[in-house]
Amino acid sequence: MEKYLDAFINAFQGSVNWTWKSIIFEVPWYTNYFWGLIAISLFVWLLEIAFPWRKEQSIFRRDFWLDAFYMFFNFFIFSIVISGVYKILGLAFGEINITAKSLALFDISEWSPWLQLLVFFIILDFVQWFTHVLLHKYPFLWKFHKVHHSVKEMGFAAHLRFHWMENIFYKPLKTFGVMIIGGFEPDQAYIIHFIAIAIGHFNHANIKITWGPLKYLLNNPVMHLYHHAYVLPKGKYGVNYGISLSLWDYIFKTNYIPEDSGTIEIGFKGDDKFPKDFIHQNTYGFKKGQR
Numbered sequence: 001m002e003k004y005l006d007a008f009i010n011a012f013q014g015s016v017n018w019t020w021k022s023i024i025f026e027v028p029w030y031t032n033y034f035w036g037l038i039a040i041s042l043f044v045w046l047l048e049i050a051f052p053w054r055k056e057q058s059i060f061r062r063d064f065w066l067d068a069f070y071m072f073f074n075f076f077i078f079s080i081v082i083s084g085v086y087k088i089l090g091l092a093f094g095e096i097n098i099t100a101k102s103l104a105l106f107d108i109s110e111w112s113p114w115l116q117l118l119v120f121f122i123i124l125d126f127v128q129w130f131t132h133v134l135l136h137k138y139p140f141l142w143k144f145h146k147v148h149h150s151v152k153e154m155g156f157a158a159h160l161r162f163h164w165m166e167n168i169f170y171k172p173l174k175t176f177g178v179m180i181i182g183g184f185e186p187d188q189a190y191i192i193h194f195i196a197i198a199i200g201h202f203n204h205a206n207i208k209i210t211w212g213p214l215k216y217l218l219n220n221p222v223m224h225l226y227h228h229a230y231v232l233p234k235g236k237y238g239v240n241y242g243i244s245l246s247l248w249d250y251i252f253k254t255n256y257i258p259e260d261s262g263t264i265e266i267g268f269k270g271d272d273k274f275p276k277d278f279i280h281q282n283t284y285g286f287k288k289g290q291r
Contacts, residue, residue, distance in 0.1 A: 012081075015079065015080040016080055019080060022035065023035075030191075031190050033193070033194075033197075034076065036197070037071065037075060037197060040197055040198050040201055041071065041157065041201065044198075044201040044202060044205050045156055047205065047207055048155060048206045048207055051207055051208075052206050052207070053208040053262045054262050054263070057153055057155075057206055058153075061153040061154075061155045062152055062153040063151065063152070063153070064155065066161070066277075066278060067155065067158050067160070067161045070157070070160050070161040070162070070278070071157055071159075071160040071161075073278075074160050074162060074167065078164050079167075082167060106180075106181065107181075108120070108181050108186075113186060113187070113188055116186040116188075117186050117189070117191060117192055119181060120185065120186050120189060120192060121195075121196075122245075123180065123181055124174055124177045124192075125196075125243055125244050126245075126248060127174055127176065127177035128174065129242060129243055129248040129249075131170050132243065133238070133241050133254075134169075135166070135169065136237045136241070137237055137238075143285040144163040144166060144169075144284075145162070145163065145166065146163075146274065146284070146285075147161065147281045147282070147284065148161055148163070148166075149228060149266075149267060149268050149271075150267065150268075150274045150281065151228065151266065151267070152266060152267055152271070153266075154204055154205075154206060154225060154228065155204060155205065155206050156201040158204040159200040159201050159204040160200075163282055163284070163285065164282055165285065199219060199243075200243070202220070202221060203219050203220065203221055205221055206221075207221055208260070208262060209221050210223075210260070215246060216247065217245060217247050218244070218245060218246060219243065219245060219246045220246070222260045222262070223240045223242065223249075223255070223257055224240060224242070226256055226257055227240040228266040228267070229266060230264070230265040230268065230269070231264075238254070239254055239255070240256055240257075241254055
């Protein structure tokens with residue numbers, strides 16, 4: 001028990017220290033996710049202001065500051081809190097001989113750095129796409145994912161507006177994705193993480209981008225807006241699940257873009273009764289009868 005307690009405390013303190021060092025610029029710039037997130041957010045927000053898709057939408061759209069808080073809560077505060085738990089789980093699995101390499105289907109450690117990054121990016125994106133499908137398909141998961149879909153005016157910061165339970169759902173499958181490629185992240189994985197943040201911000205931004213022929217590969221704001229559509233195609237529990245890549249939606253026939261005016265209503269049936277504040281949104285889903 002003492003070993004687990006020490007692991008929890010060390011992981012927690014390590015996360016706090018790293019975040020603080022990031023804030024005061026004492027970590028390498030290419031791994032400084034604190035200021036990196038701010039820089040990407042400001043860049044995409046300025047593009048929203050300069051080239052708005054929905055011109056009637058305010059610069060400080062509805063729930064702008066709530067979503068800004070979600071960005072830092074989910075990216076840093078919750079990550080700090082949960083880091084010790086993940087460390088304990090890692091120790092527990094190690095004791096029953098389930099390690100980072102035990103499920104490896106192939107080892108990419110000897111591949112060229114750029115090929116490592118490409119495979120890492122593709123596998124993790126597919127794992128997240130699959131998890132996203134599950135969040136829509138099963139009512140138990142959907143009631144937590146509703147927080148993300150409660151956005152009524154789309155903007156870049158909506159990217160990281162999600163229930164803290166989604167971290168719990170995504171993390172094990174993302175870890176599994178890492179395990180099947182040899183149990184490690186490439187040394188330059190920070191490139192992929194920053195790219196994913198940027199694409200996610202663009203996908204939620206009030207900017208009309210489709211990437212031209214690359215729309216069949218990369219997710220985009222037009223495609224993702226329909227993921228948030230209030231009215232979905234008959235018989236569908238969701239469409240356009242892509243995180244960074246749209247590829248999976250075209251492969252598995254979950255793509256749907258009937259038009260590109262950007263004027264559709266977003267949300268879900270009953271969202272007018274959904275909690276509007278951070279506390280109640282993040283306790284939502286645990287009470288009996290909530291769906």
